[in-house]
Amino acid sequence: MIDQRALPHTFEIFRAETSDEIAFAIKDMVVRGAPSIGAAAAYGVAISIINAEPLDQATNKILQTRPTAGDLFFAVRNVSEMIEAGMDPDMAANQYVDTIVEQCRAIGEVGAELIPDGGNVLTHCNAGALATVDHGTALAPIRAAAEAGKELFGFVDETRPRLQGTRLTAWELANEEIPHAIIADSAAGYYISRGEVDLVIVGADRICENGDFANKIGTYTKAVLAKTHEIPFYVAAPASTFDFDLKSGADIPIEERDPKEVLFVGEYRLAPEGAEALNPSFDVTPASLVTGIITDKGIISPDEIDPDELRMY
Ligand code: MRU
Numbered sequence: 001m002i003d004q005r006a007l008p009h010t011f012e013i014f015r016a017e018t019s020d021e022i023a024f025a026i027k028d029m030v031v032r033g034a035p036s037i038g039a040a041a042a043y044g045v046a047i048s049i050i051n052a053e054p055l056d057q058a059t060n061k062i063l064q065t066r067p068t069a070g071d072l073f074f075a076v077r078n079v080s081e082m083i084e085a086g087m088d089p090d091m092a093a094n095q096y097v098d099t100i101v102e103q104c105r106a107i108g109e110v111g112a113e114l115i116p117d118g119g120n121v122l123t124h125c126n127a128g129a130l131a132t133v134d135h136g137t138a139l140a141p142i143r144a145a146a147e148a149g150k151e152l153f154g155f156v157d158e159t160r161p162r163l164q165g166t167r168l169t170a171w172e173l174a175n176e177e178i179p180h181a182i183i184a185d186s187a188a189g190y191y192i193s194r195g196e197v198d199l200v201i202v203g204a205d206r207i208c209e210n211g212d213f214a215n216k217i218g219t220y221t222k223a224v225l226a227k228t229h230e231i232p233f234y235v236a237a238p239a240s241t242f243d244f245d246l247k248s249g250a251d252i253p254i255e256e257r258d259p260k261e262v263l264f265v266g267e268y269r270l271a272p273e274g275a276e277a278l279n280p281s282f283d284v285t286p287a288s289l290v291t292g293i294i295t296d297k298g299i300i301s302p303d304e305i306d307p308d309e310l311r312m313y
Helices: 019-027 034-050 055-063 070-084 089-112 139-147 164-175 185-193 219-228
Strands: 119-123 152-157 180-183 199-202 206-208 213-216 233-236 282-285 292-295 298-300
Touching: 019 034, 019 055, 034 055, 034 070, 034 089, 055 070, 070 089, 089 139, 089 233, 089 292, 089 298, 119 139, 119 185, 139 152, 139 164, 152 164, 152 185, 164 180, 180 185, 185 219, 199 219, 219 233, 219 282
Parallel strands: 119 152, 119 199, 152 180, 199 233, 233 292
Antiparallel strands: 206 213, 213 282, 292 298
16 A cells, blocks of 8 residues: 555555554554545454454454544455355455445546536545545545546645645545645634635535434534635545434544644644643534535435445445
8 A cells, every 4th residue: 555654755665464554554643534445444354364464353453553544344244244254354355345435436427517617626635536446525526527638727735744635635626737726724723714715625524314414523513614705515435434323423433543643744743741632533513504415326405315226335
């Protein structure tokens, strides 16, 4: 897998050959973004069987890495079921990943129609190819619209504290020569209030039955801004991110990460010695602030979520 900790300055491949190494890669954010985490977990299950590791131990280790990303739990369950049904482990993991990649491609096609020619789109965190194996969720429509020849501009939230916007989204957009600018997270209100943003598109880590969803910390603020200034706010996700066992956002476990991520930038300590920090990694945006959910099957409103429609296979 691409080591996302090293980007954008170094392109390195991280090799994981045991379920322990997969669990480490997910926890340490070598791989990140809910669908990519799910893909890594899918291969983790396959690897543990191929290596004849004790399966329960391996899956438990993988499941304990990141509590908010719904795809992690979905992937482990899904791939385990396929293997139990007699499929080869590597085929099961490949089929899982091919399915989410195809869904992300379709999300791009569906979502591109929302972006007007000359449009300005704001996105938060990184919901691009890095986060989904290919295409992206929030970035897929931006990519597809640009490929279709539309002129567009991306406002990229820097996304403190891990800076996924600055490091990863800007890297993806620069690679594809899509015009964009990184903005401080606190600058989004400035641009939105001036009418310079036409729409917001974000990804999701987990979407509940009622349409409430968790995404990178700071997403909720963007949804409130969009509502206040009457611009559309879309969330894009493959089926693996929906969790129909959760009734509402209050049920989503929110990952708390090391306060060091806030106190430091990389190895450099910004905060004075003795200062403390809080570091929730995700927040919950209520369905009432969501204009629509971009899925591979079309754009639906939160009250149209239908488990039968969104089944993976
Ligand atoms: O902590 P991260 O970088 O894994 O968080 C990622 C996000 O919040 C993404 O927006 C989300 O997983 C959707 S990715 C298609």
